[in-house]
Amino acid sequence: MEKLLKELQYADLHRQTRRHFLQSAGFGLGALGLGSLLGSCGSSNAGTNAPGNAAAAKIPQFAPKAKRVIYIHMAGAPSQLELFDYKPELVKYHGKDCPAEFLEGKKFAFIQGVPKMLGPQGKFGQYGESGAWMSDYVPYLQTVADEITFMKAMHTDQFNHAPAQLLMHTGSPRLGRPSLGAWSVYGLGSENQNLPGFIVLASGGQQPDAGKSVYGSGFLPSVYQGVQCRTGGDPVLYVSDPSGMNRDMRKQTIEAINEINRQTYEDVKDPEILTRISQYEMAFRMQMSVPEVMDVSKEPQFILDMYGVKPGEGTFAMNCLLARKLVENDVRFVQLFDWGWDGHGTSKDHNVEGGLRQKCRESDQPIAALIKDLKMRGLLEETLVIWGAEFGRTPMQENRNGLVMPFMGRDHHLDAFTMWMAGGGVKRGHSHGQTDELGYYGVKDRVHVHDLQATILHLMGFDHEKFTYPFQGRNFRLTDTEGKVVKQVIA
Amino acid sequence: MLLPLLQASPWALFIGRFHPVLVHLPIGFLLIAALLEIGRRTGKINISETTVVFILFWSAISATFACIAGYLLSLGGGYDEELLSDHMWKGIGVAAFAWIAWLVKSDRTGKVLPFGKMAYLPAFGIAVLLTMSAGHDGGSLTHGEDYLTQYTPEPFRSLAGMGPIEEKAKEIKPIADVQQAVVYQDIVRPILEARCTQCHNASKKKGDLRMDELALLMKGGENGPAFVSGKSAESDMIKRCLLDESDDDHMPPKGKPQLSTDQIALLSWWIDQGAPADKKVSELALNEQVKPALASLGAGAPASGKASGKSPESAIAGMKVPQAKESDIDALRKVGLIVNTLSQDQNLLEVSAVNAPQFGDKEMALLLPLSQQITWLKLGNTKISDNALKDIAKLKNLTKLHLEHTAVTDKGIAELKSLPHLEYLNMMDTKVGDTGLKTIAGIKGLRSVYIWQSAVTDSGVSQTSKQYPGLMVVNGFSEAEVAQFLKAGDSTATKPVAAKK
Incomplete structure (x- = not known):
């Protein structure tokens, strides 16, 4: 211990540069003045819910309708024209040249020249009392039609996967901004103190194109970043004790480390040290709680059947079941990533016919099961379930390099796509927005990515214009300078 | 009108808006002059009369300018005419009497005026009284007539014969039919x-x-x-x-x-x-x-019975309670409960026992000091029993209550029927049966009740749903129903309302 402290002192002296001196001297003077001002005001922690805890909640502007979020992101972007956006007119145009007005001044990721139109591949029908349009690609989702609000005229600014995913999750197509999940935990705090507030589950462990930044904390303290849990084996690597180490010994170790960290914090006041301290404490508590919550072996067989999972799998379906277990334990934000939805028509797996059907077979049943399961446990009305991707797909068939593709596929499309939400204060059985008769542009009630983000924050109790974090001299917010709450989807 | 200023031109309004600034000068000047005059006359301070007269002069000047600016401001319109007229004449009065008081004492004019000496004190006094009265009218014009006394505390409230404090933004009450x-x-x-x-x-x-x-x-x-x-x-x-x-x-x-x-x-x-x-x-x-x-x-729910999705606004929106004592909240945190403030300005609290599975009936008393503030309470998976529900029934502003996976029964649930604002009740995996469901189904604002794996029967659910169409009673899947759900994958199982290729 003594040696450690000496080493720390030495490291400290190394850090004492002129800049540090000026910084702490300036801060010291300012703090003297501020301290005398605040002296009689009691706590300076006003505006937070639990002082002293780095992940403590701010107080929302109004009572939240959604206490928790499960965000299902289908990386690659499924075709809305096969699943939800029924366009009978497009059938007539199937195989014909794309009208010139759709192509003028437009850029696509792969389409070149004049592509052919591609008719919808699914068999559509209206389901539920709300009469929601869905195709036979998603037969299970049909059974929960009346829980869902569709947004059919979504649009975005980016037509490549990584920037579009960043825009969707962080409000900016460039790196460096906090993700929606990080903002949520920064705002509402982490409810269950034994579990991270923001957990990420990716099918097969595979990251989305934009990497970990889509669930990063950007310029927010890193305590708010998403924690990725593995679905098989140890849910969080290196969290369990090595053999020969008992829990008491582990506790003493962590206490010693945190004591040193606290001293360092007193000296340099870097908030990242607080993050580190709370992460150590969290990790210690997680040793008990994570394996418990991630263990599905105690689930009854019929629940496993409902999701279509077997214990030990690392599938999307398993992640849906885990998502339910996590929100049941008051985890604030659960982010699910699935991949393989990029149906260009380039291969057997990546197209809007067999390939998309296969992806739907893997995901449709567990998603419907998740909604039913949340509902019967009384969790759905407090939990916002969001389904979507980074963009949509074109009504034209892709003609990469001017060639005819081996399978039917569609290119990336940013002018119109469908997303849906359920529970958490959105309308039950509702459809918002409309696209033109070929599904190219939104013609009514368009919703931009920033509008969606504003709406999600609104459902969580935050006015997106007031919910900010100061960084590099200005206040930043998730929606940057845009975004309007879509009141029509709120119950 | 002689001057363009006298119409509601931008210039007039620009100058007019300085009225609230200017108006404080004569108020201050006159009061300080009055204080000095009192001090001088009682011999408490030693100043010459000219000091007071000098201040009076500036009172009169500033009062005059305040009057002019005030008149220009009034051209913008939007004020209660009667009150405005009172305010205007009192304001002009302040200026006039301040001038009189100055004139009779001033070196040049004082000797010329016949009853100078006698007019001084009355004019001065009237100017001061009018200042106060005009000032009050001005405040009423800007903020509304009840602004000053809106939050009069007890016992003065009853003594003055005033009604209870009204919330400013009125909320809309649900309509029965x-x-x-x-x-x-x-x-x-x-x-x-x-x-x-x-x-x-x-x-x-x-x-x-x-x-x-x-x-x-x-x-x-x-x-x-x-x-x-x-x-x-x-x-x-x-x-x-x-x-x-x-x-x-x-x-x-x-x-x-x-x-x-x-x-x-x-x-x-x-x-x-x-x-x-x-x-x-x-x-x-x-x-x-x-x-x-x-x-x-x-x-209740939409009259059409169709899933239209619009739910009535939660009673939470209209609630405003006094701030909870920090010590009461700390007492809850000490037993492992999580306490969060629900939203700014309302002081409502959300209390959760997600990290306190040992929480039981003994600790319930800790919640009572916060009986006004607690509106969401999550006691699922805890050791509470029916006894705890007696205390829960005292949390009058409760809107959301989680009792899932606890030992509560019909007997305890019956206590909840006196909760006026309860909207959400989770009784999943409890021993509550049909009787319990029936007793609480009558709570007016209750919207959703969860009863999966409880002792409530299917017939109990259907009876209650029939009797209270506004209430959503949610049961869960049995094994047989899961088998039915799994058939959705067969393309023949679910039939669309209308199918088209």
Whole structure:
């Protein structure tokens, strides 16, 4: 211990540069003045819910309708024209040249020249009392039609996967901004103190194109970043004790480390040290709680059947079941990533016919099961379930390099796509927005990515214009300078 | 008018807006002059008379300018005329008497005026009294007449014969039978009262418009009538609501509580129907936009029974309680409960035992000091029993209650029926049965009850659902139902309402 402290002192002296001196001297003077001002005001922690805890909640502007979020992101972007956006007119145009007005001044990721139109591949029908349009690609989702609000005229600014995913999750197509999940935990705090507030589950462990930044904390303290849990084996690597180490010994170790960290914090006041301290404490508590919550072996067989999972799998379906277990334990934000939805028509797996059907077979049943399961446990009305991707797909068939593709596929499309939400204060059985008769542009009630983000924050109790974090001299917010709450989807 | 200034020109209003600044000068000057005069006359301080006279001179000058600016400000309109006139004449009085008091003492004029000496003190005194009275009128003009005394505390409140403190933004109460509601009286007027009449009323007529009575609404304001009967799209009050919130002409102004889409739909519908004063909902033709909006006014679920999705606003929106004591909250945190403030300005609390599985009946007493503040309570997976529910029943503002996976039974649940605002009750995996469900189903605002894996039977669910159509009783899957659900994958199992290729 003594040696450690000496080493720390030495490291400290190394850090004492002129800049540090000026910084702490300036801060010291300012703090003297501020301290005398605040002296009689009691706590300076006003505006937070639990002082002293780095992940403590701010107080929302109004009572939240959604206490928790499960965000299902289908990386690659499924075709809305096969699943939800029924366009009978497009059938007539199937195989014909794309009208010139759709192509003028437009850029696509792969389409070149004049592509052919591609008719919808699914068999559509209206389901539920709300009469929601869905195709036979998603037969299970049909059974929960009346829980869902569709947004059919979504649009975005980016037509490549990584920037579009960043825009969707962080409000900016460039790196460096906090993700929606990080903002949520920064705002509402982490409810269950034994579990991270923001957990990420990716099918097969595979990251989305934009990497970990889509669930990063950007310029927010890193305590708010998403924690990725593995679905098989140890849910969080290196969290369990090595053999020969008992829990008491582990506790003493962590206490010693945190004591040193606290001293360092007193000296340099870097908030990242607080993050580190709370992460150590969290990790210690997680040793008990994570394996418990991630263990599905105690689930009854019929629940496993409902999701279509077997214990030990690392599938999307398993992640849906885990998502339910996590929100049941008051985890604030659960982010699910699935991949393989990029149906260009380039291969057997990546197209809007067999390939998309296969992806739907893997995901449709567990998603419907998740909604039913949340509902019967009384969790759905407090939990916002969001389904979507980074963009949509074109009504034209892709003609990469001017060639005819081996399978039917569609290119990336940013002018119109469908997303849906359920529970958490959105309308039950509702459809918002409309696209033109070929599904190219939104013609009514368009919703931009920033509008969606504003709406999600609104459902969580935050006015997106007031919910900010100061960084590099200005206040930043998730929606940057845009975004309007879509009141029509709120119950 | 002689000068362009005397019309409501930009110049006039520019200078006019300095009235609230200027007006404080004569108030201060006169009072300090009065204090000095008292001090001088009682021999407490040693100053010459000229000091007081000098201050009086500046009082008179500044009072005069304040009067001019005040007059220019009043040209902008929007004030209660009677009160304005009182304020104006008292203000002019202050200036006039300040001049008189100065004139009779001033070196040059004092000796010329016959009753100079005798007029000094009365003129001075009247000026001071008028200052106070005019100042109060001015405050009433700006902030409203009850501003000063709105929050008079007890016991002075009762002594003065005042009613209980009213919340400023009125919330709209649910309507028992929407079909029989009189559209203007029961639907339109409450919306206007909640969102418009704070500024458009008898004393504060912004834009010369009053919205507190139908006739005055028809008459309109300086921009013409507020609505065109039968044509909501051409009606000013609707058009302004639909403008972007950042638009200067948008109403209500940015930052004030806004009308919901449903409320706009209701107002538009009423105007389209010719803005009748006494017709009932059932006497008017309905359209698609207004149906869900009307349904949302009811206490229960949509009348059509269809999944339309619009739920009535939670009672939480109208709640405001005193701030909880920090020590009471700390006591809860000490036993492992998580306590969060639900939203700014309301002081309501959310309490969760997610990290306190040992929480039991003994600790319940800790919640009672916060009986007003706790509105969401999560006691699922804890050791509580029926005894705890006696205490829970004392949390009068409770809207959401989680009791899943606990030992509570019908006996305990019966205690909850006195909770007036309960909206959500989770009794999943408890011993509560049909009797328990029946006793609490009568709670008026109750919207959803969860009973999966409890002792409630299917017939109990269907009976309750029939009797209380506004209440959603949610059961879960049995094994057989899961098997049924799994058949959805067979393309033949679920039939669409209407299928097309």
